[in-house]
Amino acid sequence: MPAIAPFGTWPSPITAGDVAAAGVTPQWLDVVRAADVARGSEVWWAEARPAEGGRVALVRAGDDGRVADVLPAPWNVRNRLHEYGGRPWAVVDDTLVFTHWDDQRIHAVPLPDGAAATAAPVRPLTPEPDVAHGFRYGDLRPGPGGAVWAVRETVTGPRRIDIARDLVAVGRDGDVRSLAATHHFLTSPQLSPDGRRAAWLGWDHPAMPWDETSVCVAEVEADGTLGPPRVVAGGDGVSVCQLTWGPAGELLALADPSGWWNLHRVPLDGGGRDAGLVALAPVEAELGGAMWKTGARWLAPLDRDRYAVLASGRLAVLDTTSGTLTPVAPELTAWSPSIAVADGDVVGIAAGPHTENAVVRVRPADGTVTHLTPQPELxxxxxxxxxxxxxxxxxxxxxxxxxxxxxxxxxxxxxxxxxxxxxxxxxxxxxxxxxxxxxxxxxxxxxxxxxxxxxxxxxxxxxxxxxxxxxxxxxxxxxxxxxxxxxxxxxxxxxxxxxxxxxxxxxxxxxxxxxxxxxxxxxxxxxxxxxxxxxxxxxxxxxxxxxxxxxxxxxxxxxxxxxxxxxxxxxxxxxxxxxxxxxxxxxxxxxxxxxxxxxxxxxxxxxxxxxxxxxxxxxxxxxxxxxxxxxxxxxxxxxxxxxxxxxxxxxxxxxxxxx
Structure with missing residues (x-):
């Protein structure tokens, strides 16, 4: 028989320290592929650690199952883009680039080849501003010629709103070139697979990104700069929360002209914005989300017809041939918008009613779940x-x-x-x-x-x-x-x-x-x-x-x-x-x-x-x-x-x- 005691006074083994210890939060996951790392594809992610004062570490899981830090303390892989932060790291050829919280600059380091944290020297790529955090970078992506593409915020005055933004390319030598500034807010700069085009999202006040965003496209010139940008979709009450280049080189968008964030193909040749988005397998389900942090990813292509998506936060496979949306691993009821595909499997950060957030690998065919990070002792x-x-x-x-x-x-x-x-x-x-x-x-x-x-x-x-x-x-x-x-x-x-x-x-x-x-x-x-x-x-x-x-x-x-x-x-x-x-x-x-x-x-x-x-x-x-x-x-x-x-x-x- 249970002991009777007033509500609120029951003795519990769960301490506030237990809650803090469980607050290690994976985020910003991606796959570092064989083209980038000689030893093969690996899953990397950032990880917020309360026990280290909230430092965000960069972590990798090797093929041998071992998890190791990529960067030692005090490197803090985080930035202030839009104050909520944007994608803070990327691998470009043989180099890791990342933003460091203390100075908000982009830093670079050769990729480690062992299981331990890299001992190679970290060097700043971007210049030191005249005032602390005067330049802030985020949403890092590989650009052409070994450059890093990023969104740059520049502090222009004393008020909190005195901020200008542009897309920039940062070369290996630290040279920073402005590429475009189509809107007051910019995100998701990405290079097409053939290297010919760039695409990004932009929006202006008073809209928030879940109100309306525009899809911008420009040709990439021979010197790595961009030609005149064109707005090809979005805006006018349509929100696009993610762009990605598809398996056939097509530009895909999660957009909500129907009232639901669904998968669309973006027309690039002729017609401009009025050509409209082409819905692929429309469903009455939310396959995207609010873009509070730039660089979030709710969708990842599995092949030419199938896509891993997050339907209201739960993993599913969208088949554009059959028009079906099939749940996968339904015991995981909440996925962070940071999914990727590794050798046909979906990798991401997920939790369920009985499990806390963990980095997992899921086989779409049968829903088999493999944990890449151990569950904390609960x-x-x-x-x-x-x-x-x-x-x-x-x-x-x-x-x-x-x-x-x-x-x-x-x-x-x-x-x-x-x-x-x-x-x-x-x-x-x-x-x-x-x-x-x-x-x-x-x-x-x-x-x-x-x-x-x-x-x-x-x-x-x-x-x-x-x-x-x-x-x-x-x-x-x-x-x-x-x-x-x-x-x-x-x-x-x-x-x-x-x-x-x-x-x-x-x-x-x-x-x-x-x-x-x-x-x-x-x-x-x-x-x-x-x-x-x-x-x-x-x-x-x-x-x-x-x-x-x-x-x-x-x-x-x-x-x-x-x-x-x-x-x-x-x-x-x-x-x-x-x-x-x-x-x-x-x-x-x-x-x-x-x-x-x-x-x-x-x-x-x-x-x-x-x-x-x-x-x-x-x-x-x-x-x-x-x-x-x-x-x-x-x-x-x-x-x-x-x-x-x-x-x-x-x-x-x-x-x-x-x-």
Missing amino acids: PPAEYLSVPQERTFHTADGHAVPAYVYPPRHPDHAGPDDERPPYLVHAHGGPTGRNYAVLDLDFSYFTSRGIGVVAVDYGGSVGYGRHYRERLRQQWGVVDVADCAAVARALAEDGTADPERIAIRGGSAGGFTSAASMTVTDTYRAATIKFPILDLAQWTGDGGEVHDFESQYVYGLVGPLPETAERHRVRSPMHNLGGLAGPVLLLQGLDDEICPPDQAERFVEALEGSGIPHAYLPFEGEQHGFRGAATIVAALEAELAFYGQVFGFTPDVPPLELRR
């Missing part, structure tokens, strides 16, 4: 909550998908007359989404008797453009209402205690959490991480946002100055009088995306209000916490916060709440 499975996929409905009938993580413990249960507290998790973006995967962050709470529900509110990707655009000019309304509808449904069906529901989220999820606390009475508390709190200030004119998102709120809330009152009314900063309960704010002090200014002003305004609150700032942390010590401190503070608000004593140090 707590016993009986302490890990398995997500339940559910669909809730708003009062006006809109369906809202969500993933419910109920409390789970092998030896403890709550009293019969008590329902568990629940945390409503609002994802970031807001053009993001959740997946049905194992989440140690959630299990930290569920194993102690606190449920979690992760909500894909209107605006989330994965459900087509129509669902994504439910949030257009409705941020702070639709997201708040959808999360509240899920919370109320869980209370009404007896799953959650209606008097002990909190909301949590970071970035845009931090905004939704804070807004929810000021306009609804659904929640008793909120954890607000690196948030947006004053909409009018989170614009280029307001000065508290970086260039990539400096006009994002114009689509999410409305253009300024015409809708200035709407921005004010929806801003948590201006609704403190309606705050429904205690709040915990967590903020990185080096955050360039949601700088600490807003969180600090919010906390200052709460002083003396009588509303319990706490503010934990973290030195050296950016947008999203990377260091193990920060992850531990933030998670333990959050649990302590819920204990004080909901009336239980957790197994972590107490948190001082100010009034």
